[in-house]
Amino acid sequence: SELGWQSIDIQLVNLSVLPEWGQLLVYFILLDFLQWGTHIVLHRIPVLWEFHKVHHSVIEMGFAAHLRYHWMENILYKPVKLTALLFIGGVEPEKVYLIHLFSLLIGHLNHANLNLSWGLLRYVLNSPRMHVWHHAKEWPKSHPNGVNFGLSLSCWDYLFGTAVNPVNDGEIELGFDGMEAVPSELLPQLVHGFRASQSK
Numbered sequence: 001s002e003l004g005w006q007s008i009d010i011q012l013v014n015l016s017v018l019p020e021w022g023q024l025l026v027y028f029i030l031l032d033f034l035q036w037g038t039h040i041v042l043h044r045i046p047v048l049w050e051f052h053k054v055h056h057s058v059i060e061m062g063f064a065a066h067l068r069y070h071w072m073e074n075i076l077y078k079p080v081k082l083t084a085l086l087f088i089g090g091v092e093p094e095k096v097y098l099i100h101l102f103s104l105l106i107g108h109l110n111h112a113n114l115n116l117s118w119g120l121l122r123y124v125l126n127s128p129r130m131h132v133w134h135h136a137k138e139w140p141k142s143h144p145n146g147v148n149f150g151l152s153l154s155c156w157d158y159l160f161g162t163a164v165n166p167v168n169d170g171e172i173e174l175g176f177d178g179m180e181a182v183p184s185e186l187l188p189q190l191v192h193g194f195r196a197s198q199s200k
């Protein structure tokens with residue numbers, strides 16, 4: 001049977017006709033796309049970039065770098081997950097935790113200090129080798145606001161022209177100009193974005 005399109009409520013499509021793995025796959029793809037867009041917003045809106053700077057203040061990649069972020073980012077990312085559920089019916093909310101845990105593991109892997117790519121699958125899947133360029137101190141002049149915004153999937157960056165994946169990486173300096181202004185201690189980091197915005 002075909003997907004059940006809804007005309008009354010906010011749901012665009014009801015996935016209950018799909019097997020459970022199909023429901024989770026569609027939700028995962030949609031969620032990753034929405035988070036990719038949210039990630040770009042964090043880079044391109046100056047006020048939000050002040051908060052996201054905490055994540056980009058790492059000077060060495062490692063799985064713990066994935067856990068270094070400002071709490072304000074959750075204010076954006078959490079509604080994205082709920083929005084995905086609103087537009088897609090038939091996905092049991094408790095099953096969403098499986099996607100969350102899977103995405104979290106991929107995030108840890110992509111922040112690991114590993115020279116790991118996926119061959120031809122690099123056009124679909126993000127990898128540590130690709131994500132390190134997102135944290136590079138110098139982005140290409142053609143992409144002054146950043147590259148490789150994908151979280152779990154890289155396909156969005158290739159489709160929308162924000163992908164950079166050089167063959168020879170060499171030594172990549174991480175961070176950004178002026179990152180010494182981002183405190184290294186946890187408590188000052190919690191209010192960093194607010195103070196930086198007020199000082200401008």
